Amino acid sequence: MWYSAAPVKRSTAPLFVFDSHCDVALAMLDQGVDIGRKQRRTHFDLHRAQAGGIGAQFFALFADPTEVRGAGAWRRTRALLAAVERAAAAHPQRLSLVRTASAIQRQRAEGRLAGLLGMEGAHGFGTRSSDLLLSRLAWLAKQGLRYLGLTWNNSNVLAGAAVDGGGGLTSLGRRVVRECHRLGILVDISHSSDATVRDVLSCSKKPIIASHSNARALCDVPRNLPDDLLRAIGRRGGVVSINFFPGFLSKRVADALEVRYSLWAPGVERLAERYKDDLEQRRRAQVRLIRRSIRGVPRATLAQVVDHVSHVARVAGIHAVGLGADFDGMLLTPDGLADASAYPALARALSRKFSAREVQGIMGENLLRVVAEVE
Numbered sequence: 237m238w239y240s241a242a243p244v245k246r247s248t249a250p251l252f253v254f255d256s257h258c259d260v261a262l263a264m265l266d267q268g269v270d271i272g273r274k275q276r277r278t279h280f281d282l283h284r285a286q287a288g289g290i291g292a293q294f295f296a297l298f299a300d301p302t303e304v305r306g307a308g309a310w311r312r313t314r315a316l317l318a319a320v321e322r323a324a325a326a327h328p329q330r331l332s333l334v335r336t337a338s339a340i341q342r343q344r345a346e347g348r349l350a351g352l353l354g355m356e357g358a359h360g361f362g363t364r365s366s367d368l369l370l371s372r373l374a375w376l377a378k379q380g381l382r383y384l385g386l387t388w389n390n391s392n393v394l395a396g397a398a399v400d401g402g403g404g405l406t407s408l409g410r411r412v413v414r415e416c417h418r419l420g421i422l423v424d425i426s427h428s429s430d431a432t433v434r435d436v437l438s439c440s441k442k443p444i445i446a447s448h449s450n451a452r453a454l455c456d457v458p459r460n461l462p463d464d465l466l467r468a469i470g471r472r473g474g475v476v477s478i479n480f481f482p483g484f485l486s487k488r489v490a491d492a493l494e495v496r497y498s499l500w501a502p503g504v505e506r507l508a509e510r511y512k513d514d515l516e517q518r519r520r521a522q523v524r525l526i527r528r529s530i531r532g533v534p535r536a537t538l539a540q541v542v543d544h545v546s547h548v549a550r551v552a553g554i555h556a557v558g559l560g561a562d563f564d565g566m567l568l569t570p571d572g573l574a575d576a577s578a579y580p581a582l583a584r585a586l587s588r589k590f591s592a593r594e595v596q597g598i599m600g601e602n603l604l605r606v607v608a609e610v611e
């Protein structure tokens with residue numbers, strides 16, 4: 237795919253991308269991927285991040301609840317954290333883990349990628365005990381955690397998820413939202429139910445983020461946000477980061493995937509049974525099965541990412557749009573946005589609709605502002 241690391245326009249500052257969601261830590265931990273080397277297996281590595289103008293990147297800590305639960309989920313969360321820390325230790329000239337906006341600016345001045353930590357789903361704490369959960373949250377805050385995604389696709393002890401018919405925040409959920417803000421951790425409502433988002437907005441005055449979510453008005457799936465919630469997040473000074481997953485960009489793609497999900501689900505169950513003692517084999521067989529079944533799914537495009545950016549800008553405000561590509565968390569990517577090196581192409585497309593300053597906001601400055609506000 238063609239790309240250029242050149243600035244968007246000669247007259248503007250070099251591109252600064254701050255992306256709020258990447259799942260490459262899974263590949264680092266499970267497949268021993270070294271992001272310091274050019275990779276073929278992942279969407280993200282430090283080489284392509286630099287070509288893409290990425291100055292700051294949130295790495296997601298995601299314990300898949302279909303694989304691990306309870307103590308196993310907490311072990312997995314810590315192992316993912318350790319994998320990101322090892323990468324920073326192995327490449328100190330290129331990647332530095334930070335937690336503050338000022339530290340991001342320092343790394344930016346020195347041309348180093350600022351890495352930040354986000355957690356995807358409170359099931360990753362691996363406990364239903366409120367005391368234990370709060371102490372694990374405090375421990376992760378000390379390790380540098382900067383956002384907590386309340387749920388993944390599964391409702392949990394804190395909140396209801398978007399896709400499993402869950403309700404809103406529980407009383408522990410309300411407590412954790414307040415505790416996150418006290419500890420300087422952003423609350424991330426991507427994957428959460430509409431009721432959860434409303435509850436979070438009503439129990440806190442601080443800005444919140446959706447680290448990787450799109451506009452439901454353009455692609456009607458539960459994972460995307462309706463206009464009233466986009467507006468409310470924008471009014472509160474928060475940011476909605478646009479996800480590149482084709483199934484959240486285009487309803488046509490979402491419908492085609494929906495048909496295939498129902499076809500591959502029994503196969504996935506059979507693989508879980510066959511490889512119940514070998515998680516790595518199971519994952520590989522599962523990826524092969526899904527890759528086979530998504531052949532022929534219609535393509536989404538970079539232009540559709542621009543459409544979601546434009547919609548969120550119109551409804552929530554230009555200050556409320558960001559990017560959270562979800563690289564390495566999806567098997568399909570849109571045409572024109574194949575990997576972490578593709579952001580300059582997106583910036584060029586956005587510059588046809590928005591001013592240079594607005595493009596800078598969308599690409600990273602808006603998210604940086606919110607990170608600075610909740611510290």
Ligand SMILES: [Zn+2]
Nearest residue numbers: 356427448565
């Ligand atoms: Zn996700």
